[in-house]
Amino acid sequence: MSQHDKMRTMIPSNRQLPSGTPPEVRQLDVNDIPSLLNIQSSVYPAGYHEPGSVFHNRLALAKRYCHGIHGQLGHLGGYLIAHPWHPGHPSALMAHLDALPDTPTHLHIHDLAVHPEQQGKQCAQRLLRHTLRLAIQAGLTTAGLVAVPGAANYWLAMGFKPARTIAPPLFPDNYGAEAVFLNASLALLQDHFLP
Ligand SMILES: CC(C)(COP(=O)(O)OP(=O)(O)OC[C@H]1O[C@@H](n2cnc3c(N)ncnc32)[C@H](O)[C@@H]1OP(=O)(O)O)[C@@H](O)C(=O)NCCC(=O)NCCS
Numbered sequence: 001m002s003q004h005d006k007m008r009t010m011i012p013s014n015r016q017l018p019s020g021t022p023p024e025v026r027q028l029d030v031n032d033i034p035s036l037l038n039i040q041s042s043v044y045p046a047g048y049h050e051p052g053s054v055f056h057n058r059l060a061l062a063k064r065y066c067h068g069i070h071g072q073l074g075h076l077g078g079y080l081i082a083h084p085w086h087p088g089h090p091s092a093l094m095a096h097l098d099a100l101p102d103t104p105t106h107l108h109i110h111d112l113a114v115h116p117e118q119q120g121k122q123c124a125q126r127l128l129r130h131t132l133r134l135a136i137q138a139g140l141t142t143a144g145l146v147a148v149p150g151a152a153n154y155w156l157a158m159g160f161k162p163a164r165t166i167a168p169p170l171f172p173d174n175y176g177a178e179a180v181f182l183n184a185s186l187a188l189l190q191d192h193f194l195p
Contacts, residue, residue: 024069024070024126025067025068025069025126025127025130026068026070027064027066027067027068028059028063028066028067028068028079028081029059029063030056030059032068032079033052033055033059034052035068035075035076036055036068036076036079037052038115039076039077039078039079039114039115040111040113043113043114043115043116044113044148047176048093048148050093050094050111051094053096054096055081057096057097058081058083058097058110061083061097061099061100062082062083062100064134064138065080065082065083065084065107065131065134065135066079066080067080067127067130067131068127069114069118069127071115071118071123072117072118075115077114077115077117077118077123078114078115078118078127079111079112079113079127080109080111080112080124080127080128080130080131081109081110082107082108082109082131083097083100083107083108083110084101084104084106084107084108084138084140085100085101085104085106085107085108085144086101086104087106087142087144087183088144088163088166088170090144090145090146090172091108091110091172092172092174092175093146093172093175095172105139105140105142106140106141106143107131107135107140107143107144108143108145109131110145112124112127112145124154129193129194129195132186132189132190132193135186136186140186141185141186141187142184142185142186143160143183143186143189144163144182144184145160145182146171146172146175146179146180146181147179147181148175148176148179149179152180152182156182158184159184159188159192159193160183160184161182161183161184162182163181163182163183
């Protein structure tokens with residue numbers, strides 16, 4: 001076995017990283033928005049493309065829950081945008097939020113996307129774990145999101161469950177009829193998903 005191969009076998013996969021090993025995840029800032037928009041346009045149909053101002057808004061309100069992960073050559077490979085919010089009341093696509101709840105209990109995952117060239121490498125897993133840990137540390141108890149068409153299976157695999165049907169205006173209809181509102185208890189996700 002070459003030295004290189006020995007080194008490779010010594011490096012644990014992401015799922016086996018000892019707790020305390022920092023993930024390759026960092027907080028986003030406004031300079032990342034052009035890269036983020038590039039990823040967005042590479043994974044979503046045009047009707048789901050939010051303007052940069054929406055991401056400025058989320059970064060201004062909840063930077064703590066907005067993270068990116070590096071792909072090849074140091075480029076942003078994926079991002080997760082989330083913010084404390086009201087349970088059972090997902091924020092609408094394209095919406096600018098005025099303020100966050102004073103005493104939040106819930107994390108709304110606004111967007112998670114990984115560039116097609118970086119998919120299948122546990123980027124989303126790392127982003128999600130990092131964000132959920134922060135939410136748990138902050139005392140939030142539930143998380144939720146609107147899965148765009150085709151994405152629900154990913155969230156089901158992560159332990160989220162479809163919420164009971166909610167109608168507009170509580171369910172933002174600009175996500176489309178096939179979007180699904182999913183929720184999870186952070187305690188359950190911690191048991192089943194976070195090492
Ligand atoms: C969904 C998405 C974020 C996953 O990103 P990724 O970095 O490829 O995912 P990971 O490599 O971290 O995969 C983690 C696990 O989820 C599973 N997974 C990934 N995509 C999946 C899907 N569409 N359905 C079911 N499971 C999925 C993987 O198999 C993996 O499981 P494993 O660890 O047991 O092998 C990515 O495909 C994407 O950006 N899609 C387009 C944008 C989107 O739909 N985002 C969700 C918006 S609601």
